[in-house]
Every structure is written in structure tokens, then in C-alpha cells.
Amino acid sequence: MDPLAQYDTVIVGGGPAGLTAALALTRYRHRALVAESPAPPRNRASRGVHGMIGLEGATPAQVRARAWAELDGYGLAERRDVTVEDVTRAEGGGFHVSLGDGATAWSRTVLLTTGVIDVHPAGVEGFAECWGRTVIHCPFCLGWENAERTWGLVADDPEHAAMAAAGFGAWSADVIAIAAPGMARAAETRRTLRAAGSDLVEGEIVRLHHRDGDLHTVEMSDGTLVERQTLLWSPPQRQVPLVTRLTRSLGLALDDGFVAVGTDQQTSVPGLYAAGDLTTRWEQGAVNAAGAGATAADALHFAHGR
Template sequence: MTEKHTEKYGDTYEVVVVGGGAAGLSAALVLGRARRRTLVVDAGEPRNAPAAHMQGYLTRDGMSPADFLAKGREEIARYGVELVRDRAVDVTRDGDFTVALAGGRTVRARRLVIATGLRDELPDVAGLAERFGRDVLHCPYCHGWEVRDQAFGVLATTPMSVHQALIVSQWSKDVTLFLHRTAEEELSDEDLRRLAAAGVAVVPGEVSGLVVADDRLTGVRLAGGAPSREGTTHALEVLFVAPRAVPQTDLLRRLGAQLRETPFGAYAEVDETGLTTVPGVWSAGNVMGMAEQVVNAAAGGYRAGVTINGELLMADLDAAVRV
């Protein structure tokens, strides 16, 4: 948004987009091109920041997440969209929406896009967080090709860990499932049959930490359990782990939006366009689903932007007819 445009409309916008990741920027791009007064509030905490590259996005495969977002910010600026580096801390509705920012600014909007994503909480294992996004990974579709045929480990942290071990075996025939704090008895007969068929080794015992040499993961160390396993080191080159997903739904909750409970957290209930159960509020990206990759998030933001523009147009035309 140009300085002149800001002076004319002050802190009132047609659409405020909360979240400056792929979903939020995509919605803002559509709305800016549709000549809508749009503000993006970006807290600057993208989920994929630890990763050096992103994959699976046609024509952007291998691009760094930071470069992707920088390019997106450049693109929305061409169409007069304003972006502010701040955090939305409250939202209320009295016809339009009022969004309070951490920096003290308050903005108004006719429509909202909530694209606040989710936060990954890693298991409490020494050294895990420092290597996340490098050789500690969570998604084989994001990183599997780059680490193919290396020695994989999978840290069991959820009921889906067996499934994760089976999936990653597509990228390597050297896969070990470390049960960590999961009891061997918790694996079903079907789990064991499938793991055996995939050639996945199963190692009981809690993982106490990572083994790193020359800034490369070389193994994991067990601790506790049977004395024969105390301090045992298992060599590997890549460790897959499933973080605990924490959807950033505070603003949606404040608005009274309905959330759907899943084994991986509570996510926004939306229709096919991203519209939540609160009229005038759309959601896109990981705040509406854990499995939304960058390409999905961008598509969701696009759908929301197109729908919002059409709704605003019809609302204004109907208001003009009534005059």
C-alpha cells in the first residue's frame, strides 16, 4: 500500500491477513491484484524456517523457504499490499473486525484471513532441536529424496511412528525404528508383520541423545532399560521424528470459531473455500490442517482470496441497490 493510500484510509482495511507464510501471502496477492485494501500481519515465525530447502512445489522445488517468502513479499508489494512485522494478539467483532497488534497498533477490517500456522514441539531428547531441518527430519516427502539410501532412524513418539517408519523405507532400505518410550507390547501383530516385510529393524530402549561428529549426525545413544543396552550407540545418518503439532488457533478461539479435534491437535473447521464457522473469517494453511504443505497452503490462500473478493463485491452491490 502506498503512503498516500495509507493516509486516505488510515488503519482501516478491506481485508487483514494474519500470517505471512505461503497461505497468507497467496491470499494477499490475489486480494492486492483485485485492488482490495489489504494488510498482512507477519510475526516472522514460519514453520519451515529450520529447513534449507523446500521440495514438491512445482517450479520452486529446492528453493529456500526464506527466498520463497522474500519473493512473495516483493510480489504483494507491487499491488499495494501493506505488510507489517508484528503479532496479532487480540481480535473482536462489532460488525467489522478490530485486530490488536503487539506493537500497540489497532487495525480494522471487513474480512479476515487467519493463516497463523502451527508450531512444532520436538521430543525432549538432547541435541534434537539443534539438528532439526538438517539431518533430523519429519517429512520424507519434503526431504526423502535428498537423504535417499542413507541409514535412517525413526524415533517413536506417537501412535503413527510405525507408519512413519514404513513410509520412509521407500527412500532407504536401512531403516531402524527406535521404540524410545514405547513398550514393545504396544506394537500390534500387524505392525510387526509390516515392519518385517519392509525390512525395518526394531530397537527397544529409550534414546537419550544424538551422536554428532564433524557437525554430522552419526548415531543415537540409548540409556536406561536393560543393563545390556545401557549407553549403546546405534549408527545412522538421518533421524526422522514426528513433532507434536500445536495449531496457532488463539485468534480463532477468541472469535468463537468451531475447531475440529484430531489426534494431532484442534484445527479450524472450514468449508471448501476456507471459510470458518465465523462469517467473514477465512483460514488457510497449517492452522486448518497439519498436513498442509507449502503448495497446499498457497492454494488455500488463493481460494480464500478469490472468495473474499467476490463476497465483498456482491455485498457492496447489494448495499448500493438498497440505497
């Protein structure tokens, strides 16, 4: 690649948001570079994408392969399996995008679709093996696959714990809350849950007993065993290193840890856009990300004055 190669837009990340944006921009006849990290994707544990019409159950790899077959048919989007190390303002406008292989590209605009990093709990044996199968972060994503099983909602506040009583009845008739010791209003929450046919178990989870990722028992630090087949557990999330750097170097604004964007997906930095999970905690998922990518592509097209 020419170290001074020029693009209309560099898209950082090749998931649903980035690839949807690439397709829309291609059809707008923009030249785009999609830089996708060679590291395993965040959704690598998923056995299928759900909720995307025409792609129900397809694996993340199959979705990417199909997307690139479609993009390659147009010939305007370039794919590079490389990390983006930095994004800086260029003299005269636009951005310089520094790639992990030492090359630099110039683009009029940049779209961040990096996703986020799930911070898995330290010291919980079996978590990684169950993650994305029977330890799920989103009932809308994997509730169907875990229906008619016994669930545990891992909670850190009483309002969240109280959702175990009625919030997930579409998938399970047996949902309890599991909270670390010391949660505020724990006794009150337990009474409320028990009155609704649920319960609250307090304890520090140290081990998930499973068979090839199929959970059957949760073990607490005091040795207590709780029979559960599915855990609804949403771990904390953090931004990828590039986004963190841009908050310092470009003044990229965050809102409660997520990239702040307007209705057009533009960030606080003019010409820098973001779409997908890095912008929201509660509307994550392939369909939502794809929709945000399409919105960003429309805005980018009109920003370019074409």
C-alpha cells in the same frame, strides 16, 4: 499507521498461504494488510523450499523477498512486522485487529495463516541442531535430501511403526522403527517388521550424535546406541497463542486440534478464514499452503461482493 486504518482483509502470517492470498487479493484490487510476526519463522531451519515450481531450492527468506517484490509492484498490500494480539468483532460488522505495537486496524474479513508450533521433545540433546536437516517431519519435503541413508521412523503406535517396513522405500532401503517402551502390540509389530527385513527398537531417545546437524547415532536412556543417519520424526503440534485465544473469545472451532474450515477455507466464525498448516496435520507443506491461500482469496473476493 492510522489506528483506525481500514482494509478489506487482514492476513495474519506471511508464509506461503498468506502471501499467495495477498497476491490473489491484490489482483482482485482488494486492500490487504499482512501482519507477520517478527519472530523467526517456523521454517527457519529449512535450507530450501521444495515442490514449488519456479522456486525449487529457494530459501524461505528468498521466497518471501521475491513475493514482496511482486506485491510491492501493485501497491495494494501493506506489510507490517508485528504480532496480532487479538481479533474482535466490530460494531456494525467486520473486525478490529489489535496489533502488538498498540495500533488497531478495521477489516471486513480476516485470514489466519499463522502456521502451527512444533513441540520439540524435551531433553533430547542434539534435536534442535538436526531438526530440518537430518531429523525431518515429512519425507515428501526432505526425503530427496536424505535419500540412500539409513532411516529411523520414530513412532508412538503400532500402525505408524509398521510403515517402516515399506512406506519409505523410495528414499531408503534401510528403515527401522524406534518406539518408546510400552508401545501397544510391540512384540507383534517387531515380528512383522523383521519378516519384512526391518526391525523395531524400543527405548527412550536422549541424545542425537551428529556432526553439524548431520546425524550418525541415536542414543537411548539405557546407553544403547543405534546407528542411524536420518530420523523421520513428526513431533506434536499446537496452535499459536492468538488462535487459542480466538477459540475462547470468538468460538473458533477446532477439529482434533486444528482449525476447522469449509471448502472455501471459512472457519466456524463468519468472516474469519484460515489457510495453511494450522488447518491440517497431514497436508502440510508450502505447495498445499499456497493452494489453500489461493482458495481463501477467491472466497474472500466473492464474500465481499466484488
